[in-house]
Amino acid sequence: MSGREQTVERERVIDAPAKEVWEALTDERLLSEWLGDEVELEPYEGGALSVRTEGEERQGGVAWVEEGRELAFTWSREGEAPSLVELSLEPALAGTRVRVVERALAGPVAISGHAWEERLTALSDAVTLALV
Amino acid sequence: MTDAVFTALADPTRRRVIESLAARESATATALAADLPITRQAVTKHLGALRAAELVSVERLGREVHYRLDPRPLGDAASWIERVGAEWDSRLDALERLVKSRRGRGST
Numbered sequence: 689m690s691g692r693e694q695t696v697e698r699e700r701v702i703d704a705p706a707k708e709v710w711e712a713l714t715d716e717r718l719l720s721e722w723l724g725d726e727v728e729l730e731p732y733e734g735g736a737l738s739v740r741t742e743g744e745e746r747q748g749g750v751a752w753v754e755e756g757r758e759l760a761f762t763w764s765r766e767g768e769a770p771s772l773v774e775l776s777l778e779p780a781l782a783g784t785r786v787r788v789v790e791r792a793l794a795g796p797v798a799i800s801g802h803a804w805e806e807r808l809t810a811l812s813d814a815v816t817l818a819l820v
Numbered sequence: 821m822t823d824a825v826f827t828a829l830a831d832p833t834r835r836r837v838i839e840s841l842a843a844r845e846s847a848t849a850t851a852l853a854a855d856l857p858i859t860r861q862a863v864t865k866h867l868g869a870l871r872a873a874e875l876v877s878v879e880r881l882g883r884e885v886h887y888r889l890d891p892r893p894l895g896d897a898a899s900w901i902e903r904v905g906a907e908w909d910s911r912l913d914a915l916e917r918l919v920k921s922r923r924g925r926g927s928t
Contacts (some may be wrong), residue, residue, distance in 0.1 A: 696904045700912045704919045712919050722914035771904075786912065790904050 694792040703783040710756050713775055737761050762793065769793060825893050828873035833858060834866045838875070838889060846879065846888040 702709055712718045719727035724739035724746075735750040748763030748770065757777055764770035774789045828834055833856075840855045841847060849867060853860040867887050870876040874893050879886045 694900050694904075696901055696908060698905070698908045698912060700916060702916050702919050704923055708922065709915075709919055712915055712922075718918060721918045722911055786915065788908055788912070790908065792900065 696788075696790045698788045700786045701780045701782055701784070702786060706756060706777045706779060706784045709777055709784045709786060713759050713777075731759070737763060739763065824869075824873040825875065828869050828875055831866070831869075833862075834869060837863060837866045837870065841876065841887060841889045842891075846886040848884050848886055852887070 712722065714729065714731040716727055716729055719729055724741040726740040728736065728738045729750070730736050731750065731753060733750055733752050737746075737748040737750060739746040739748075744765060746763045746765050748761050751760040751762055751772065753759055758774065759776075760772065760774045762770045762772050769792060771790050771792045774787075774791075776787045778785050778787070829838075836856055837852060840852050844851075849860050849863045852867075853863045856863065858866075867876055870887075871878060875890060877888050877890050879888065
C-alpha cells in the first residue's frame, strides 16, 4: 500500500447549453479568460498545452478528446509531477454540468469516487487535530 | 497519500490517539492510555496501525517504547488536495462568469 493516490473532483452546473461551454474549454482566446492568463491549446489528441498564470507556467498535452463532451490533458508545473485533468460535460436540468477530475500521476490508482470523500473528511479532521 | 493513512484516520479512536499524541513531544502507550477511555492494549493496537501508515515513529528508551507523531504523510497529501481544489474552485468560478457574460452579450 505504497501508492500515492491524490485526486480532486469538482462539479458545477452552468446555465448554458453544452455547445457554449465546450467552446470555452477548447478556444484559446476563451481559455485565456478562465484557465490561465495566457493559454495555448491544440485541441486534439497529442496536441500541446501551455498555461501561464501570474509568473507560473504549466506545460502539458492533450490526452484525449471526445468532441463536445470530454477533454483530457496532462500538465505539470516545472519540477513537479504531472497530473491528469479530465473535463467533461453532460446535460443537466438547469444547463450543463461541468465535471473536473485532477489526479496526480505519481502513483497507481487506488481509491475511487465516494470512498475518497469519506476518507478526506477523516483526513481533514485529523489534520486539524494534529495542528492544534 | 497511502491507503494505510486513510484507513488509519478512518477510526475515531485513532484520531483521539493522534490528538493525544500531538499534545506531547512523545509518549508511551501507558501514558496515552491514561488520557483515553481505552486500555493500554487497545492503545498499542491503534499505535500499530498508525505506525503502518508512517504517521507515528517509535523510539526505544531502555525498557520503554516512546511514540512520536509524524504529521508529514498528512501534510503532503492535504496540501496538494487543498491547493488543487482551491485552484479549480476559482477556475470554475471564472468559467461560469465567462460563459454567462457571453450569453448576456449574445441575447442583447
